[in-house]
Amino acid sequence: MYKIQTLNAISPIVHEALSADMYTVSPEEPTPDAILVRSAAMHDMELPPSLLAIARAGAGTNNIPIDKCSEKGIVVFNTPGANANAVAELVMAGLLMASRDIAGGISWVKENKDEKDLGKLAEKKKSQFVGPELRDKKLAVIGLGAIGALVANAAAQGFGMNVSGYDPYISVAHAWALSRAIHRADAMEDALKNADYITIHIPLTDSTKGMINETFINSLKPGARLLNFSRGELANTDAVKAAIASGQLAAYVTDFASPELADTPHVVCLPHLGANPGKRGALRRNGRRRTAGLSGARRDPQQREHAGNCPGHSGGQPRAGDPQKRARHREQHLLFDRRPGHKHPEHAEQEPGRQRRHRAGIGPEPRRYPAGRAEQAQGRGTRPPGVIRRAVS
Numbered sequence: 167m168y169k170i171q172t173l174n175a176i177s178p179i180v181h182e183a184l185s186a187d188m189y190t191v192s193p194e195e196p197t198p199d200a201i202l203v204r205s206a207a208m209h210d211m212e213l214p215p216s217l218l219a220i221a222r223a224g225a226g227t228n229n230i231p232i233d234k235c236s237e238k239g240i241v242v243f244n245t246p247g248a249n250a251n252a253v254a255e256l257v258m259a260g261l262l263m264a265s266r267d268i269a270g271g272i273s274w275v276k277e278n279k280d281e282k283d284l285g286k287l288a289e290k291k292k293s294q295f296v297g298p299e300l301r302d303k304k305l306a307v308i309g310l311g312a313i314g315a316l317v318a319n320a321a322a323q324g325f326g327m328n329v330s331g332y333d334p335y336i337s338v339a340h341a342w343a344l345s346r347a348i349h350r351a352d353a354m355e356d357a358l359k360n361a362d363y364i365t366i367h368i369p370l371t372d373s374t375k376g377m378i379n380e381t382f383i384n385s386l387k388p389g390a391r392l393l394n395f396s397r398g399e400l401a402n403t404d405a406v407k408a409a410i411a412s413g414q415l416a417a418y419v420t421d422f423a424s425p426e427l428a429d430t431p432h433v434v435c436l437p438h439l440g441a442n443p444g445k446r447g448a449l450r451r452n453g454r455r456r457t458a459g460l461s462g463a464r465r466d467p468q469q470r471e472h473a474g475n476c477p478g479h480s481g482g483q484p485r486a487g488d489p490q491k492r493a494r495h496r497e498q499h500l501l502f503d504r505r506p507g508h509k510h511p512e513h514a515e516q517e518p519g520r521q522r523r524h525r526a527g528i529g530p531e532p533r534r535y536p537a538g539r540a541e542q543a544q545g546r547g548t549r550p551p552g553v554i555r556r557a558v559s
């Protein structure tokens with residue numbers, strides 16, 4: 167039985183994905199084998215010696231002390247892409263909010279709700295909230311990962327924008343997913359040049375922290391509209407405020423609330439809504455992967471990619487060297503691997519005994535586990551290989 171501690175509220179789907187006969191999942195767990203976390207900050211947390219793995223239900227891992235985990239041999243998984251559609255949809259709303267002062271307009275109507283002839287007054291005042299259409303405007307998408315690729319495609323195909331994308335490390339899968347209408351920029355400056363709208367979809371790292379600074383903003387076309395749905399810390403708030411005041415930025419829309427920006431005109435701060443699509447949609451579609459990165463780690467090639475600090479694990483190759491590390495590695499594999507047919511420690515103990523008894527003619531044929539879909543497709547699984555060979559020839 168493996169013990170999993172949750173540091174945040176995690177979708178109940180986790181209980182479907184991690185069956186109760188093999189896993190206990192609870193927020194109170196003094197000696198967890200694994201931790202499931204969303205946004206809880208783990209940097210100052212004492213990592214229990216029992217801990218084998220941490221799965222982050224989300225893309226970034228900046229709330230997890232990766233170096234400390236690597237030193238202690240704790241595998242860290244993330245689930246980039248699991249909520250990509252939910253974020254991308256919100257970014258599309260962000261583009262509209264960056265164009266017209268929708269938030270300001272809604273507030274104005276609420277403030278004037280007691281006016282007798284509100285309709286007529288609105289007709290007089292509405293000019294202060296108007297803005298440009300998106301069609302044929304130039305959009306720069308910085309970072310063409312799971313979210314950036316969806317945004318680029320939707321903006322080009324849905325809104326009729328001219329989209330340039332910049333991502334020096336783009337994955338083959340995301341490159342394939344991009345519409346042909348997206349222009350590839352070889353340098354960030356090429357994408358930013360003359361862009362009317364800029365949207366940032368890159369991870370927060372030491373090198374990207376504070377990248378939206380004075381220099382970055384001054385390299386934009388005057389009156390550009392900037393969206394940051396990645397991380398609040400990517401932006402220097404003083405630089406953003408100054409740029410809004412001078413008109414260098416016409417609007418800044420972000421999914422990260424900050425007290426410095428909350429009251430600034432032409433700034434829209436959302437309360438981190440991107441990753442919270444509600445019960446249906448992404449949760450249902452991606453729930454298993456999103457909440458149960460642990461159990462899916464070996465089955466799902468995408469999950470294997472996301473064993474962030476320990477690629478050896480994801481490949482399933484035992485490490486050479488320290489026997490203690492090898493034992494730990496094996497434990498981690500047992501924790502991750504729930505494929506049908508996989509030998510859980512309890513089964514692993516039973517199976518050789520059954521085989522021995524069967525060979526000695528004193529027991530029934532050993533139980534065979536149902537084949538996985540991949541094995542069935544290849545004709546492997548429940549039948550011994552010899553039988554298959556004879557059947558084929």
Ligand SMILES: NC(=O)c1ccc[n+]([C@@H]2O[C@H](COP(=O)([O-])OP(=O)(O)OC[C@H]3O[C@@H](n4cnc5c(N)ncnc54)[C@H](O)[C@@H]3O)[C@@H](O)[C@H]2O)c1
Nearest residue numbers: 225226247309310311312313333335368369396421440441
């Ligand atoms: N607002 C939210 O609720 C929310 C939800 C999920 C993710 N996010 C943020 O969005 C970011 C992107 O998420 P994703 O799922 O698309 O991740 P992803 O890993 O699929 O994509 C990130 C992309 O950024 C690219 N990149 C990295 N550094 C770059 C740089 N310096 N310049 C240009 N491109 C660079 C990478 O090559 C990658 O393709 C995450 O890191 C996370 O911080 C926010």
